[in-house]
Amino acid sequence: MSTTTTTSTSNTKWWVVGGIGVTVMVVLAVWFGMSATVGKVHWYNTGFEVVSDEQVDVRFDLRRDPTRAVECDLHALDDKHARVGTGSVVVAPGEESPSRHVEPLRTVARATTGYVDTCSYVD
Structure with missing residues (x-):
């Protein structure tokens, strides 16, 4: 035992x-x-609207430190997945986080999608 x-x-x-x-x-x-x-920047693509053959509006939500400015890179693609528009937008410091944004993006041809590729703090 x-x-x-x-x-x-x-x-x-x-x-x-x-x-x-x-x-x-x-x-x-x-x-x-x-x-x-x-303390990192987080973004969520919430949609897009094709305004014309030369513009797409990109919608996204941004979660970040609201006291700091953020720069986001935007892209637009056509139906063959070729990039037809690219640009960046600086989102100034704000009062709240998360925040919702709609940014226009110029294109060289009709886009079928628009999205945020990256975001980072402007420092």
């Missing part, structure tokens, strides 16, 4: 050590994930 009790105690000890190890790893993963995204 002594052997069974020792084996049971040994198994319990390893379950506790394993549980603590898994908990520590989860906490570290969450911490690394949060630190990688805090």
